[in-house]
Amino acid sequence: MLRVGVVGVGMMGQHHVRVYSELAKERKVELVGIADADLERAKELAKKYGTVPYGDYSELAREGLDAVDIAVPTSLHKDVALEFINHGTSVLIEKPIAETVENAEAIIEAAEEKGVTLMVGHIxxxxxxxxxxxxxxxxxxxxxxxxxxxxxxxxxxxxxxxxxxxxxxxxxxxxxxxxxxxxxxxxxxxxxxxxxxxxxxxxxxxxxxxxxxxxxxxxxxxxxxxxxxxxxxxxxxxxxxxxxxxxxxxxxxxxxxxxxxxxxxEPLRNEIEHFIECVETGKRPIVDGEAGLHALxxxxxxxxxxxxxxxxxxxx
The missing domain is CATH 3.30.360.10 (Dihydrodipicolinate Reductase; domain 2)
Structure with a gap:
């Protein structure tokens, strides 16, 4: 069973948490924790969905996750993604992959070097x-x-x-x-x-x-x-x-x-299930880093x- 987490639980991220919670109930994943700079918001959702809140995503990155779902503002994608990739965690990043081509390429290169799955959330x-x-x-x-x-x-x-x-x-x-x-x-x-x-x-x-x-x-x-x-x-x-x-x-x-x-x-459920399958099997996501880079x-x-x-x- 994959150990997963979510970073960013705002307007879109809360729906990601909901889907992972549903999959956890079906024993398809273990939702280890959720992180958000607004710790009170994270605590509120963690209580609702039965997981652990973090105010600092770096702490969640050290929990030995298999996969993480990143739904933070676009300008933060690179920093958050690299933190988890460097810990050997596969990453699903909400679209767009980054705010600049250079940052997108840095994410793609890091994922390739670490041999982890990288998927972009073009829902x-x-x-x-x-x-x-x-x-x-x-x-x-x-x-x-x-x-x-x-x-x-x-x-x-x-x-x-x-x-x-x-x-x-x-x-x-x-x-x-x-x-x-x-x-x-x-x-x-x-x-x-x-x-x-x-x-x-x-x-x-x-x-x-x-x-x-x-x-x-x-x-x-x-x-x-x-x-x-x-x-x-x-x-x-x-x-x-x-x-x-x-x-x-x-x-x-x-x-x-x-x-x-x-x-x-629900397209989001389809997207997340595909991401989980790719992490489990090692197959390439249909929306990989290169597809996300081209759209950007x-x-x-x-x-x-x-x-x-x-x-x-x-x-x-």
């Missing part, structure tokens, strides 16, 4: 509707895919202070669109700005992604009063409409309309493109 890769859509694309149901466009909009997120919307939200669809095309992004062009967010970071963006065989478009903002998470795929033989939240997928062509049968399941590179270039007004090439 939409584990959405049952996305997995079904990739299956249908691979089967040729839509013919040759020409464009993929995503809309990820909603109210302002006051909790996000250290990054803009491209890094916080746009990176989801950058990764998913690349996954659905089965290709890396080659060029990036973006327009972005700040209207309301008090931190001064961009709170709306429109990103165009150039691929070898098609185009991706990501629309994202913190200005829309209601949350929308959708993705459309246009192919030579039809079009697909996906709703991330509803986990629904509809396909249209000239003759029929049909809805895919999807067994709905593209997101950072989108920010730069918005500042310069230029189409930028993605270097590999």
């Amino acid at each position: 939409e890769r584990f959405n049952p509707a996305v997995l079904k859509l990739r299956e249908l694309i691979d089967r040729g149901e839509l013919g040759k895919v020409v464009t993929i466009s995503a809309k990820r909009v909603g109210p302002m997120a006051e909790r996000i202070r250290d990054v803009g919307i491209i890094i916080d939200l746009g990176v989801h669809d950058i990764d998913v669109i690349s996954y659905l095309f089965g290709q890396r992004v080659r060029t990036v062009y973006a327009r972005a700005g700040n209207v309301l967010h008090p931190a001064g970071v961009e709170d709306h963006a429109l990103i165009t992604l150039g691929f070898k065989d098609g185009t991706g478009i990501v629309e994202t903002n913190w200005l829309t009063p209601h949350k929308t998470r959708t993705l459309n795929v246009v192919g030579t033989a039809g079009i697909a409409y996906l709703d991330y939240i509803e986990q629904s997928l509809k396909l249209y062509n000239q003759e029929w309309i049909k809805e895919a049968k999807i067994e709905k399941k 590179k593209v997101a950072l270039l989108a920010q730069k493109s918005a500042r310069t007004g230029k189409v930028l090439e993605v270097e590999e």
